[in-house]
Amino acid sequence: MPTILLFASAREAAGRAADMIPGSTLGEVLDEARLRFGGEFARVLAASRVWINGEMLHGDVDGIPCRAGDEIAVLPPISGG
Amino acid sequence: MPTILLFASAREAAGRAADMIPGSTLGEVLDEARLRFGGEFARVLAASRVWINGEMLHGDVDGIPCRAGDEIAVLPPISGG
Amino acid sequence: MSGQPSSPTYLVDDNLVGLTRDRIPISEMIEWAVTPACGAVVTFTGTVRDHSNDRVGVVEIDYEAFDRHVEARLSQIAAGARDRWPSLGRVALLHRIGRVPLGEASVLVVVSAPHREEAFTAGRFCIDLVKECVPVWKRESGTDGTSGWVSDGNPIEDVATAARRWHPVGEPERSVR
């Protein structure tokens, strides 16, 4: 089952820093995350970057396949320094 | 009698850091300095700025009057820092 | 690296990057950056400020990071600067995380070069990219007892993309290749 890692406002909205979430595509995992973590999390997610295994994703990413052991990171906007 | 202050390569060419040089205009003082200190000094002077009492001079300066107590400084090019 | 974010790590001889929970050793880094061939050292320290777009009366910022990606990103930025300005001597990029009180440094860039032109330009490049590309978030705490995540950030960017887009201040922006 993929692991989701949550940072900063995404972590706070979800009430946890990490979770195991089922899904065979990124879209399924993120849908389930929105269900579990609620509307505030969904709002943060909409403004965030998503990385899989440290790689940034671009464009329409919902169809990307996910496997057990994949690490999906939700990174809210940064203001740096 | 005006005082002339010499720095860096001007000081080295003249063999001294300061001198008293007679003259009622800057042109007279600098002519006398060239005579006293020789050709190498004259070459350095040609590339230098001349300040009177801490003020930079511009343009044709030979006619500027000099008084006893005036401080004429010869400042070779700087390379800074 | 990510397991011990407590002291700077030498990654390449002339690039030094690190994530630390302690005070950033500013003068040590400047000393380290000096080499015989380099007459110019430019240093940028980003310090915790008493105000932001969100808040006045900031007394502390708590920096949270995706730890194990910070040094890799800093290292890419240092390498990107060296690609662009091959004359650079040394490049040090350090980020502090955890709670940083008002006035202390959270980020440090030190760049040395033979001449000041490239030291200034490369220093600016490095801090601009640190602020665009390194997964670090700021939670500000105020004198009023409240705190919150800084809300005016931008989506985190890849180093390669940000480097292509970066241009010296004053120069017209080039299109992204």
Add this chain to the structure above:
Amino acid sequence: MSGQPSSPTYLVDDNLVGLTRDRIPISEMIEWAVTPACGAVVTFTGTVRDHSNDRVGVVEIDYEAFDRHVEARLSQIAAGARDRWPSLGRVALLHRIGRVPLGEASVLVVVSAPHREEAFTAGRFCIDLVKECVPVWKRESGTDGTSGWVSDGNPIEDVATAARRWHPVGEPERSVR
């Protein structure tokens, strides 16, 4: 001032200029420059380099100054920077004279500002003007035992003139007012 060129002198609260024969206190100056309103500190250190246009194998530079005009000029430069970038926090400008060995700093600029943009630009302005306007000369000594005045300098310029002519790197040069 000119009688005691041994320690930095406070001239105005938020500007600090000085002529010194000792090592330049870099980290103290950076600490001094940090204020609660300023999140960005840019530091330039000019260090003695092993080569110049004239010479390789430089081991030391002996700096000679028209002592009693150095601090006044540094002060004019700091004031000029503050006129141009009113948001600046603190500005420190120090010059060392006498014999400075390879790798040690001969000149220091530290500028703090709320944001990095003006800190970088003002820092560059300050060091450019120091190199154009401050009556200091360099005599380089080499490994071969010879020494000589650095010959590739420019005529010393007034601060007001140099400030008007100065423009950020990359911007087209403006005509002198």
